[in-house]
Amino acid sequence: MGIAGCVAQLYGDSLLKKIPHLDFVLGPRAIPKLPEIISRINLDKIRAVETSYDIEELFDVEPYHRAGEVTAFVSVQQGCNKRCSYCIVPYVRGDEVNRPLEDIITETENLVGKGVREITFIGQTVNSWKHGGFKFGDLLRAAGDVDALQRIRFTTSYPRDITKRMIDAMKDVPQICPHIHLPVQSGSNNVLSKMQRTYTREWYVDTVNRLRDEIVDFAISTDIIVGFPGETDRDFEETMTLLEEIKFESAFSFIYSPRPGTPAAQIVGDACVQKKDASARLSCLQERQSDITFESNNNRVGVIEEVLVEGPSKKDENFVTGRTAQNRIANFRAPELLTGNLVRVKITEGLQNSIRGELVV
Numbered sequence: 373m374g375i376a377g378c379v380a381q382l383y384g385d386s387l388l389k390k391i392p393h394l395d396f397v398l399g400p401r402a403i404p405k406l407p408e409i410i411s412r413i414n415l416d417k418i419r420a421v422e423t424s425y426d427i428e429e430l431f432d433v434e435p436y437h438r439a440g441e442v443t444a445f446v447s448v449q450q451g452c453n454k455r456c457s458y459c460i461v462p463y464v465r466g467d468e469v470n471r472p473l474e475d476i477i478t479e480t481e482n483l484v485g486k487g488v489r490e491i492t493f494i495g496q497t498v499n500s501w502k503h504g505g506f507k508f509g510d511l512l513r514a515a516g517d518v519d520a521l522q523r524i525r526f527t528t529s530y531p532r533d534i535t536k537r538m539i540d541a542m543k544d545v546p547q548i549c550p551h552i553h554l555p556v557q558s559g560s561n562n563v564l565s566k567m568q569r570t571y572t573r574e575w576y577v578d579t580v581n582r583l584r585d586e587i588v589d590f591a592i593s594t595d596i597i598v599g600f601p602g603e604t605d606r607d608f609e610e611t612m613t614l615l616e617e618i619k620f621e622s623a624f625s626f627i628y629s630p631r632p633g634t635p636a637a638q639i640v641g642d643a644c645v646q647k648k649d650a651s652a653r654l655s656c657l658q659e660r661q662s663d664i665t666f667e668s669n670n671n672r673v674g675v676i677e678e679v680l681v682e683g684p685s686k687k688d689e690n691f692v693t694g695r696t697a698q699n700r701i702a703n704f705r706a707p708e709l710l711t712g713n714l715v716r717v718k719i720t721e722g723l724q725n726s727i728r729g730e731l732v733v
C-alpha cells in the first residue's frame with residue numbers, strides 16, 4: 373500500500389510513521405519508477421520513500437512508455453506559475469520549468485524509433501511552454517516534422533494560455549489531434565474568482581467557440597470541481613448551464629477536498645459546502661454529463677473515423693482497440709498486426725465510454 377503524488381511529496385517519510393502499513397511514499401516525479409520500487413520492496417522488505425526533487429534532474433526520468441506500446445508521454449514542463457487557490461502543485465513542485473525544444477524533439481524521435489506513433493506532451497499548463505524564444509505553437513510545429521510520428525496530443529492546457537500561434541499550429545499540422553483537455557472547474561464567475569482561475573465563464577466560452585470555429589470536428593474534455601467553499605446552489609446551477617452551453621465530449625468531476633497549505637484550505641466552518649450537498653451536486657452533474665457523452669458518442673454513428681490501432685482489446689481477442697483523433701476509444705474487429713497503423717473505421721454504435729465500428733478497407 374502506498375501514497376503517491378503532491379501531498380505525499382509534501383509529507384514525505386512522516387507518512388510512514390503515521391500509517392504503519394504503508395509500504396511506500398512517492399513524489400510525482402518518482403511515479404514512473406513504481407515497478408522498480410515495488411520490486412525493491414518485495415526483494416529487500418523495505419519501506420520506500422522517493423521524494424527527491426532535484427532541479428538538475430527534473431527531466432531525467434524514464435519516458436512514460438512501455439516497450440511495445442505505440443503511444444507514449446513526453447514531459448515538457450514541470451511545476452506551475454499559476455496560483456489556483458485550491459492547488460498544492462506550485463508549493464510542492466515549484467515554479468514552471470520548461471524543457472528545451474531540442475531535448476523534447478530528441479526524446480520524441482527516440483520513441484518513434486522504438487515504434488511509438490502517438491506522443492502526448494505533458495505539463496501542468498502544457499500550453500504555457502516556452503523556451504529559448506520558442507512558444508508552444510513552435511513546439512507543436514517542430515513535432516510535426518518528426519518522421520513517422522502520426523499523432524501529437526498534449527495535456528493539460530490552461531485556458532488563458534491558448535494563443536493564436538497555438539491554434540494556427542493546430543490548424544496547419546495534420547498530425548495534431550483536434551482535441552483539447554481544458555479544465556474549466558466551475559461555470560460560476562463567483563467561484564472562478566475564489567479559485568483564482570484568472571478567467572471568467574464568458575471568456576472560457578468564447579475561447580471554446582474560437583477553437584470549435586477554427587478547427588474542424590474539434591472535441592473538448594474538461595475537469596470540474598463541485599462543492600468549492602462558498603459555492604451556492606445558484607453557483608452550481610451555473611456549472612450545470614455551462615454543461616448545456618458547451619456540451620463537453622467528456623468531463624472528469626470531483627468534490628472539492630482541501631490540500632494542506634493552500635489558501636482555500638484556510639476557509640473553514642459555515643463557508644464550506646456540506647458533504648451531502650457536495651455529493652448530491654456531483655451525482656447530478658455526472659448524470660447529466662454522462663448523457664451528454666453518450667449522445668456525443670452516438671452522434672458519430674455512420675461517420676468514418678481515423679483510428680490509431682493500439683493493440684488487441686482486453687475484453688475480446690477478436691477486437692482491436694484504439695482512439696479516434698477526438699480521443700474516443702474505438703473497438704472493432706481487425707487483425708492485431710494492424711497495431712501502430714492508422715486505419716479507417718466506420719462507426720456503427722455509440723456506447724457510454726467508447727464507440728464500436730467496422731474496419732473500412
Ligand code: SF4
Nearest residue numbers: 452454456459461496
Ligand atoms: S490547478 Fe493547474 S494551473 Fe492551477 S495551480 Fe494547480 S497545476 Fe497550476
